[in-house]
Amino acid sequence: MKTANAIFINRGIMKLVKQPSAPIMGFAMSLFFLLVYNAGIGGVGNLEAFGTGGYLPFVFPIAIISLAMGSSAGAGQTLNADMQSGYFRRLYLSPAPRWILVVAPMLADTLSSLFFTMLLLAIAALFGVTFQFGMLSVFGILLLSLLWSLTLCGFSAGIMLRTGQHQSAAIVTNAVFPLLFLSTTFLPRELITSEWLLAVSWANPVTYILEGNRYLLAGTSPAEFFYFGLLITAVTSIASVVFALRSAKRIKI
Amino acid sequence: MTVEIEIRNLFKKYPNGTEALKGVSLDIGRGQFFTLLGPNGAGKSTLVKVMTTLISKDSGSFSISGMNPESNPAKIQHFIGVASQENEIDPTEKVENLLVFQGRLFGLSKAEATKRANELIELFQLSSERNKKASALSGGNKRRLHCALALVHRPQILFLDEPTVGMDPLARANFWDIITMLNRSQGVTVFLTTQYLDEADKHASEMALIVGGEIHFAGSIASFKKMVNPDGDLSLDDSYLKYIKSLNNNSISNNNEE
Numbered sequence: 292m293k294t295a296n297a298i299f300i301n302r303g304i305m306k307l308v309k310q311p312s313a314p315i316m317g318f319a320m321s322l323f324f325l326l327v328y329n330a331g332i333g334g335v336g337n338l339e340a341f342g343t344g345g346y347l348p349f350v351f352p353i354a355i356i357s358l359a360m361g362s363s364a365g366a367g368q369t370l371n372a373d374m375q376s377g378y379f380r381r382l383y384l385s386p387a388p389r390w391i392l393v394v395a396p397m398l399a400d401t402l403s404s405l406f407f408t409m410l411l412l413a414i415a416a417l418f419g420v421t422f423q424f425g426m427l428s429v430f431g432i433l434l435l436s437l438l439w440s441l442t443l444c445g446f447s448a449g450i451m452l453r454t455g456q457h458q459s460a461a462i463v464t465n466a467v468f469p470l471l472f473l474s475t476t477f478l479p480r481e482l483i484t485s486e487w488l489l490a491v492s493w494a495n496p497v498t499y500i501l502e503g504n505r506y507l508l509a510g511t512s513p514a515e516f517f518y519f520g521l522l523i524t525a526v527t528s529i530a531s532v533v534f535a536l537r538s539a540k541r542i543k544i
Numbered sequence: 545m546t547v548e549i550e551i552r553n554l555f556k557k558y559p560n561g562t563e564a565l566k567g568v569s570l571d572i573g574r575g576q577f578f579t580l581l582g583p584n585g586a587g588k589s590t591l592v593k594v595m596t597t598l599i600s601k602d603s604g605s606f607s608i609s610g611m612n613p614e615s616n617p618a619k620i621q622h623f624i625g626v627a628s629q630e631n632e633i634d635p636t637e638k639v640e641n642l643l644v645f646q647g648r649l650f651g652l653s654k655a656e657a658t659k660r661a662n663e664l665i666e667l668f669q670l671s672s673e674r675n676k677k678a679s680a681l682s683g684g685n686k687r688r689l690h691c692a693l694a695l696v697h698r699p700q701i702l703f704l705d706e707p708t709v710g711m712d713p714l715a716r717a718n719f720w721d722i723i724t725m726l727n728r729s730q731g732v733t734v735f736l737t738t739q740y741l742d743e744a745d746k747h748a749s750e751m752a753l754i755v756g757g758e759i760h761f762a763g764s765i766a767s768f769k770k771m772v773n774p775d776g777d778l779s780l781d782d783s784y785l786k787y788i789k790s791l792n793n794n795s796i797s798n799n800n801e802e
Contacts, residue, residue, distance in 0.1 A: 298648050309636070373634070381632035381693060384596060385649040386618040 295387035296395070303399025306369050313368070314400075317361020318407040321354040322414065328353070332477070340479045344509030348420045352504035353476050354411055355436050356497060359404045360464045363443035367451030367459075369396040374455070374542070393452070393539045394532065397444040404440035405433060420508060428507040431517065435500055438524035443467065445531025452538035467497075474498040479511065496523045545573035548701060548733045549595065554604035556590055556757075564590035566757040567604070572750070575731040577724075579738065579748035579765075581784060587757040588737040589629065592705045595735075596626050608701060622650065625699030629706040631690045635679035639670055639689055642678060643696060650697035657696075664692040667722055669715075684715045691719060695726075701733040702726070708740060720747055745780035753784070755791060 307314060328350045336346025370393065373379040382392050412429060422428035446463045473488065474497045483489050492498045502512040503520030549572040556565040564587045572578045580588050593599045595606055597617040606613070613620040634642060640661050647657025665674055668688040673681055678689060687710050694702065702723070708716045724747055726732040738744050744751065745765060752762040761768055765780055772783040 294651065295649055298645070302645070306636075372636075376635050377630045377632040378634040380598065380628065380630075381646075382649075383598065384621055384624075384626050385646075386621045386651070387649060388618060 295385065296391045299382075299387060299391045299395035300398050303369060303396040304402060306396070307399055307403050314362040314403045314407055317358050317404075318410065320361055321358040321407075321411065324357065325351065325354040325411075328477070335478070338482070340481045342509045342511040344421065344511070347415070347418060348508040349479070349505060349511065350477065351411075351415050351420060351508060352501045353471065355408055355432065355504065356439065356471065356500060358407055358411065359436065359440035359443050360467055362400060362404050362407070363440065363447045363463060367396075367447045368457045369399075370448055371451055371455075371457035379542070389539075390536055393448060393535050397441065397448055397532070397535060400444045401437055401440045404444075405437055408433060408436040423507055423510040431507045432504055435503055435517075435520055435524060438521070438528045439500055441528040442524060442531045445528065445535045449531065449535040449538035452535065452542060470495050470497045475501055496520075496527065499523050545571075547571050548574040548576070549606070549608055549735065551591075551595070551606040552604055554591070554594065554606060555602045556587075556594060556599070557602055564757050565594070565601070565604075568754070568757070568759055570752055570759065570762055572733065572735060575727070575733055576750050577727050577734045577736070577748045578750045578752070579736040579744040580752050580754060581737075581741065581744065582754040583788060584739075586754045588754060589705055590757075591754070592626075592628070592703050592735070592737060596624060596703055597621075622697060623699060624701045624703060625694040625697065626703045627691045627694040627705065627707045628703075629709060631686050633678045633686060633690055633693065636677060638675055638677055639681070640665065640674045642689065643692060646693050646696040652697075660696055664695060668692045669718060683710045684712050687711045688715060688719070695722075699732070701735065704734065704736045704738075706738055707736070708738070708743065716743070723747070741781040741784055742779070751780075753787070755788070760787075760791075 325347075329347050333346040333350075335341070336344075336349065341349050370379070373382065379392070383389060412432065416422075424431070443463055447461075450459050450462050451457055473491045474495045475483065475492055476497075480489060480492070483492070499516050499520035500523075502516035503518075505512040506514055506517045549570070551568055551570040554565050554568040555563075557563045568587070568591060580591065582588050590599070594601045595608065595613065597613050597620065600614065608620055609623050611620055611623075637645070640658075643661035643664055644654070644657045647660050648654065652660060665671055668691065670685060670688055670692070673685055673689075678686065681689065687708070691704075691707055694704075704723070708719055711719060720743065723734060727734050727747075734748070736744060736748060749764060751765050751768060753760045753768070761771070769778055769780065769783045772778065772787050778786065
């Protein structure tokens with residue numbers, strides 16, 4: 292049934308191509324904030340704590356994180372549309388393994404997120420952002436992006452399947468949003484004066500994704516952040532897929 | 545008679561406490577045109593959902609073509625085609641694309657799936673709708689497409705749960721021509737639930753009557769008519785009404801006695 296799996300993933304991608312508003316909005320917002328942050332407070336990049344790369348490579352990882360947040364609701368919306376139309380039952384009665392019905396839209400969303408991450412990387416390179424380890428850095432950033440995106444897609448799809456309302460897929464975005472501000476998003480740890488914010492940032496998984504990306508871009512963070520970031524996002528992405536699949540068992544056919 | 549569908553002592557209770565199936569047992573022969581009759585809420589759709597693996601049973605057993613559908617739900621889908629009460633179509637896709645996609649899901653190559661889609665478009669008289677999105681179809685054409693999708697992979701057994709609801713008389717006649725052709729010339733087993741008893745009377749030969757999750761009668765339609773009205777010649781519709789009314793009267797008199 293490898294063919295059926297590929298057909299389902301292809302369908303998920305085509306759904307996004309036909310209705311690209313969510314990923315395009317996510318991309319546009321990420322790019323907008325990247326440019327605004329850099330234009331507004333980019334001058335602080337001259338401080339020593341930002342390394343030699345300046346502010347753009349420092350703030351760039353936030354664009355990748357917010358990109359996945361912007362497009363993660365797509366999987367839930369595809370599933371919801373299929374359930375509302377009754378088509379999910381038709382797909383359920385095909386010889387394809389039933390887990391692929393849930394996983395395929397998540398994978399499609401994740402691939403879409405990866406595509407737009409590559410676009411962001413290309414734009415960043417055009418603006419002079421350098422990659423510490425060349426193509427290895429690019430692959431590392433894409434891997435972190437893939438796992439982070441899968442995490443958000445899985446939880447979004449799972450929540451939608453449990454509630455049966457596509458609006459609820461946005462719960463994940465809303466829940467993750469504050470984490471962006473409880474981290475080293477805008478300033479390196481050395482310049483954060485609040486003790487409680489520093490303490491919270493250590494417990495915030497977003498910190499490890501941000502700093503892991505910074506290790507790969509300008510090399511301003513230690514390698515451990517990248518490895519921890521990989522480990523954390525690998526665990527959360529597995530947990531989110533399991534959550535989505537368990538949620539699918541609750542669907543009333 | 546080679547038994548195609550064997551159901552033994554099937555029970556199903558929903559989480560809200562409704563006992564939809566209470567020990568249902570049936571044998572349906574290969575190539576039979578079988579109809580399951582019963583009032584609303586009798587358990588007809590639940591039985592179809594259990595047998596097609598959409599929902600799980602609580603206890604009992606059933607087999608289709610000698611296989612246990614629950615142990616291999618993916619494999620059994622190659623043998624069965626299902627057209628349920630509600631349309632199961634993606635409204636955002638075009639008619640032809642939906643049929644081709646369905647064929648691809650069942651392992652047909654793109655060329656085979658396209659050829660099969662064209663056959664079904666002709667058969668269900670959807671040629672002028674081929675490139676329309678499903679959402680733009682009339683109610684009757686949506687039903688035609690819904691039924692065509694159930695036939696893409698040439699199933700050996702067809703589960704039709706109120707298939708003609710919403711079709712105009714011409715579409716219904718066309719639909720039954722297709723189904724009876726499949727049944728008679730290709731030996732496809734048909735398991736039909738319907739409230740249009742004239743359709744059941746005209747096309748089916750065997751039946752079962754389910755009331756309150758229990759089978760009250762299983763046998764030929766002719767024998768049911770004879771059982772209900774030994775002296776006369778009532779239609780299936782009249783025989784069914786007479787039987788259900790007698791059940792209701794018995795229920796009322798039993799309640800009064802209590």
